[in-house]
Amino acid sequence: MKKVHNYSAGPCILPREVFEKAAQAVLDFEGSGLSILEISHRSKPFEAVMTKAQALVKELLGAPDHYQVVFLGGGASMGFHMIPQNYMKPGGKAAYANTGEWATRAIKESKMFGDTVVVASSEDKNFSYIPKGFDIPGDVDYFHFTSNNTIFGTQYKQFPKSPVPVICDMSSDIFSRPVNVADFALIYAGAQKNMGPAGATVYLMDPEKLGKTGRKLSPMMDLKNHADKESMYNTPPVYAVYVSMLTMEWMKRMGGVAAMEQRNAAKAKLLYDAIDRLPIFKGTTAVEDRSMMNATFVLNDASLEPAFDALWKEANISGIRGHRSVGGYRASMYNALPIESVQALVDVMEHFATTHG
Ligand SMILES: *Cc1c(COP(=O)(O)O)cnc(C)c1O
Numbered sequence: 001m002k003k004v005h006n007y008s009a010g011p012c013i014l015p016r017e018v019f020e021k022a023a024q025a026v027l028d029f030e031g032s033g034l035s036i037l038e039i040s041h042r043s044k045p046f047e048a049v050m051t052k053a054q055a056l057v058k059e060l061l062g063a064p065d066h067y068q069v070v071f072l073g074g075g076a077s078m079g080f081h082m083i084p085q086n087y088m089k090p091g092g093k094a095a096y097a098n099t100g101e102w103a104t105r106a107i108k109e110s111k112m113f114g115d116t117v118v119v120a121s122s123e124d125k126n127f128s129y130i131p132k133g134f135d136i137p138g139d140v141d142y143f144h145f146t147s148n149n150t151i152f153g154t155q156y157k158q159f160p161k162s163p164v165p166v167i168c169d170m171s172s173d174i175f176s177r178p179v180n181v182a183d184f185a186l187i188y189a190g191a192q193k194n195m196g197p198a199g200a201t202v203y204l205m206d207p208e209k210l211g212k213t214g215r216k217l218s219p220m221m222d223l224k225n226h227a228d229k230e231s232m233y234n235t236p237p238v239y240a241v242y243v244s245m246l247t248m249e250w251m252k253r254m255g256g257v258a259a260m261e262q263r264n265a266a267k268a269k270l271l272y273d274a275i276d277r278l279p280i281f282k283g284t285t286a287v288e289d290r291s292m293m294n295a296t297f298v299l300n301d302a303s304l305e306p307a308f309d310a311l312w313k314e315a316n317i318s319g320i321r322g323h324r325s326v327g328g329y330r331a332s333m334y335n336a337l338p339i340e341s342v343q344a345l346v347d348v349m350e351h352f353a354t355t356h357g
Contacts, residue, residue, distance in 0.1 A: 196244030
């Protein structure tokens, strides 16, 4: 099989050994003679997968014992819709930081349910930085932010201090670095950026902060219901949960989240150093807010793009065209991307700079 350096922003690269085990389980799940795709979600072997996946989320992130993990379908975007319902009192208020497309969508959903205050925003500069030093009022029901901005390539290096429960969309940097879970009422993430295939969203939450609003909820929208039913209120996304479990096992074998952070820091340094060293390229975000996961950059002379595109395609690099709202390039360097792939891109950039600079 051709070796491709996969920089896709999501769904994205997963470890090769995870793909091999996942492929095997489709044919014969743990020697049962049955496919993982044809067994009941309530069968003992799948219940074991779910239990293990839930435990690994908590173990990898060092979550307090009483926190609960739920896997649901619907994507992180369903989370945008569920959060105000589960955490905002009727007639209450919520505070949001707006640092990009996904935060904007979360705000839009919150506005459907009540007063939504945007306490910080970087929209004035096309979301190219992380707002700092803002105040979160004490009279809101919760504060929501997006830890890593997948599209614009910015990332919080320090999390805002909040007098109210904090909810974080960590879709594109969960498991990329250690976090103090006890600081969050809820961390949620779509699987397809660092954890597994599309189809599952993980919710890691403090059950003491759930079910407190007095709002009448449909059972499908009620996080407490899903937690009480161990993610089995309805059929969970079984295969996405299984492959996520395999990826989490891989992370654990690799040394856990602290080891992931070291790998990610080395990869990010390699690429950002090249962006800064080669005058033909320019980063699109504030240097101190640069994401370790998604590096965005442009060619100073956009007319050179076709020539650059031809070169990286020839080097079997895939998926570095920027999102349409930023243009240029975006190199997504999720946990599973090896540093060799980053070196391959840097080699291409250097070659291009010497021949076109
Ligand atoms: C991709 C992404 C989402 C959307 O996830 P879906 O699973 O497509 O709903 C939300 N937030 C962030 C930060 C993302 O990167």
